[in-house]
Amino acid sequence: MTVHQLNELLLICSLVLLIAVAAVRISSRSGLPSLLLYLGIGVAMGQDGIGNVAFDNAELTQVIGYAALVVILAEGGLGTKWKEIRPALPAAVMLSTVGVAVSVGITATAAHYLVGLDWQQALIIGAVVSSTDAAAVFSVLRKVPLPSRVTGVLEAESGFNDAPVVILVVAFSTVGPMDSWYVLVGEIALELAIGAAVGLAVGIVGAFGLRRIALPASGLYPIAVMAIAITAYAAGAISHGSGFLAVYLASMVLGNAKLPHAPANRGFAEGLGWIAQIGMFVLLGLLVAPHELLNDFWPAIIIGLVLTMVARPMEVFVSLLPFRIPWQEQALMSWAGLRGAVPIILATIPMVSGVTGSERIFNIVFVLVVVYTLIQGPTLPWLAKALKIGHRAEADDLGVESAPLERLRGHLLSVAIPEGSRIHGVEVSELRLPAGAAVTLVVRDEKSFVPAASTVLRRGDELLVVATDPVRDAAENRLRAVDQGGKLAGWLGSGGSTALVIKEQQGPFRNPFRKGSD
Numbered sequence: 122m123t124v125h126q127l128n129e130l131l132l133i134c135s136l137v138l139l140i141a142v143a144a145v146r147i148s149s150r151s152g153l154p155s156l157l158l159y160l161g162i163g164v165a166m167g168q169d170g171i172g173n174v175a176f177d178n179a180e181l182t183q184v185i186g187y188a189a190l191v192v193i194l195a196e197g198g199l200g201t202k203w204k205e206i207r208p209a210l211p212a213a214v215m216l217s218t219v220g221v222a223v224s225v226g227i228t229a230t231a232a233h234y235l236v237g238l239d240w241q242q243a244l245i246i247g248a249v250v251s252s253t254d255a256a257a258v259f260s261v262l263r264k265v266p267l268p269s270r271v272t273g274v275l276e277a278e279s280g281f282n283d284a285p286v287v288i289l290v291v292a293f294s295t296v297g298p299m300d301s302w303y304v305l306v307g308e309i310a311l312e313l314a315i316g317a318a319v320g321l322a323v324g325i326v327g328a329f330g331l332r333r334i335a336l337p338a339s340g341l342y343p344i345a346v347m348a349i350a351i352t353a354y355a356a357g358a359i360s361h362g363s364g365f366l367a368v369y370l371a372s373m374v375l376g377n378a379k380l381p382h383a384p385a386n387r388g389f390a391e392g393l394g395w396i397a398q399i400g401m402f403v404l405l406g407l408l409v410a411p412h413e414l415l416n417d418f419w420p421a422i423i424i425g426l427v428l429t430m431v432a433r434p435m436e437v438f439v440s441l442l443p444f445r446i447p448w449q450e451q452a453l454m455s456w457a458g459l460r461g462a463v464p465i466i467l468a469t470i471p472m473v474s475g476v477t478g479s480e481r482i483f484n485i486v487f488v489l490v491v492v493y494t495l496i497q498g499p500t501l502p503w504l505a506k507a508l509k510i511g512h513r514a515e516a517d518d519l520g521v522e523s524a525p526l527e528r529l530r531g532h533l534l535s536v537a538i539p540e541g542s543r544i545h546g547v548e549v550s551e552l553r554l555p556a557g558a559a560v561t562l563v564v565r566d567e568k569s570f571v572p573a574a575s576t577v578l579r580r581g582d583e584l585l586v587v588a589t590d591p592v593r594d595a596a597e598n599r600l601r602a603v604d605q606g607g608k609l610a611g612w613l614g615s616g617g618s619t620a621l622v623i624k625e626q627q628g629p630f631r632n633p634f635r636k637g638s639d
Contacts, residue, residue: 157494159399163406176407179472179483185404186466189397190283191368195350196394197280198372199387206373209273212444216274217281218309220440224251225289227432228424235427236420241293242478248289249468249486250428251436253279254461267505271450275457283463284316284363285309290467294474315362317370323353324374331380342382343389346375379597381532398462405465409487417481421488429493433458449508456504459497460490532593534586536600542580543607544600550574551608558588558596 168175206213229247232238238246258279288309327349336342350372357367372390380386434455441451468486471479538544544552549560549572562585563572578584588596602610 157491157498159402160406160491163403164409164411165406166403167407167409167411169411174407176404179408179469182404182408183466183469183473186401186462186469189401190365190463190466191351191354192347192390192393192397194280194283194365194369195347195372196387196390197276198350198369199346199376199390201276201280201373201376203373203377205269206273206277209270209277212274212441212446213277213281215440215443216278216436218285218313220278220436221248221251221282221285221289223439224428224432224436227435228428231427231431232420232424235423238420238478241476242482244293245290245471245476245482246424246485248286248293249464249482250424250460250489251289251432252282252286252460252463252467253458254463258457258459258461267453267510268450270446271453271457271510275454280369281366283365284313286467287363287365288312290470294471294476312361312363313366315360316357316364316366317362319357319360319362320353320367320370321374323349323356323367324371324378327352327371328375328378328380331375332378335381339382339385342380343386346380346386347390347393349375379594401462401466405462405487408469409484413480414484414488417484418488421485422492424485425489425493428489429456429458429497449510453501453505453508453510456497457501460494462490464490531590532588534584534588534593534597534600536584536586538578538580538582538584538604540580542604543610544578544604545580547578547603547608548574549576549578552599552603553608554586554588554599555592555595557592558586561585561587 164170166174225244225247227247228250229240229243232243232246233240236243253275258275289305292305292308327346331342331345331349336345350368353371354364354368356364358364376383376387434452437451437455437458441454464486465483468483471482476482552560554560560572562569563576563578564583564585565579565581586596586600
């Protein structure tokens with residue numbers, strides 16, 4: 122490749138990125154998952170579009186898709202709050218295992234008897250479309266005001282169910298006799314266990330190291346966090362476990378470990394996640410041949426109708442039967458089982474394996490994902506309102522960013538007071554920070570000043586708190602307690618949610634008379 126060709130390639134890539142970034146704005150206004158717009162860009166550039174780019178390398182698409190999915194899962198894990206997802210874990214595990222089996226069985230049966238596919242093709246399609254897409258779920262659900270139990274289950278499910286689905290698709294795409302069902306169940310259980318163990322181990326070790334090693338530049342922390350997450354995927358895959366589950370769990374550990382520069386870490390991961398989505402969806406759009414989709418349009422509609430109206434509701438009902446979740450929430454979870462790029466990527470596995478009719482499988486999955494995402498995404502807020510499902514207005518999480526000062530053996534905590542915080546109206550002295558911590562600067566209305574003990578804090582303020590090494594965690598715990606329980610937090614109790622946070626973090630302010638609490 123010459124320098125001139127490289128410059129042209131860079132120009133094309135930058136234009137595609139700019140168009141895709143502009144498409145994000147359209148996506149956020151319309152409520153559509155961004156995948157539809159990015160797929161449209163790829164199709165427009167493809168062989169039947171204005172770009173007339175001929176691209177049919179399914180193997181390359183699969184490799185890039187896997188890499189992009191690793192980044193998307195890492196970004197999703199970093200943004201997942203443990204206190205919200207912990208109660209949802211049992212239900213999410215059931216949906217990702219028992220629910221997948223129910224969905225595959227019902228969808229494959231419909232594909233065989235209603236569309237006329239042979240059993241191998243029907244099972245592949247049933248497995249491929251049983252996976253909910255992490256990118257679609259994360260991008261849509263975080264904009265819809267739903268109860269934390271619902272969003273927790275759906276986000277955890279999208280992070281967990283890729284592992285068993287990949288195993289099933291690979292097994293069904295094998296040329297020759299397939300393994301018995303009990304062998305597949307054993308393989309799924311073993312890979313999930315190995316992936317979970319590796320992911321948790323890498324996440325814990327990585328968080329331990331980042332909290333105790335001060336890097337020479339703040340910009341290195343986001344890179345280190347993503348490197349640890351990718352290491353979890355690689356270690357999980359090399360250990361014959363689920364790399365996807367490993368990267369999600371490792372990222373979730375890192376995201377909840379109060380690492381230095383945590384907001385910057387999440388912002389960097391979010392940016393990489395957007396780039397991964399854009400590249401993956403555009404490439405998938407290039408791979409499809411629109412003129413070949415017409416023959417498979419109605420089979421895709423029929424299979425998608427069974428999946429959406431029968432298989433998904435039965436999957437949710439059977440999986441959540443032990444948890445006594447209200448039928449309204451089950452109905453919403455059934456409709457919110459969004460498919461996205463993951464099923465399309467998985468549809469490239471039979472193409473690479475040389476399965477007969479694999480091109481038709483890819484076309485059916487592509488049409489199904491586009492049509493039903495176009496229907497489900499924008500109607501999700503309407504359905505939540507019709508079912509009277511929502512949550513009360515809650516204060517945003519208290520934004521605390523930490524920068525270690527290695528030579529001074531201290532930390533700088535940058536604290537942003539959100540709307541609804543109970544720090545509003547509290548005097549600096551009433552924060553009762555531990556000895557060794559102090560509020561040194563307040564930024565209000567773009568003006569900064571050194572506060573006095575009697576300075577009253579307000580929502581929207583940004584605080585600079587200096588804390589020595591021994592009391593760094595105690596200072597943050599105290600700030601979060603006052604954020605949720607007010608200035609009397611720790612004396613008269615601070616309500617259910619605040620008590621839970623303090624308990625989880627093992628803060629020293631649960632007993633107001635304990636030595637050193639003032």
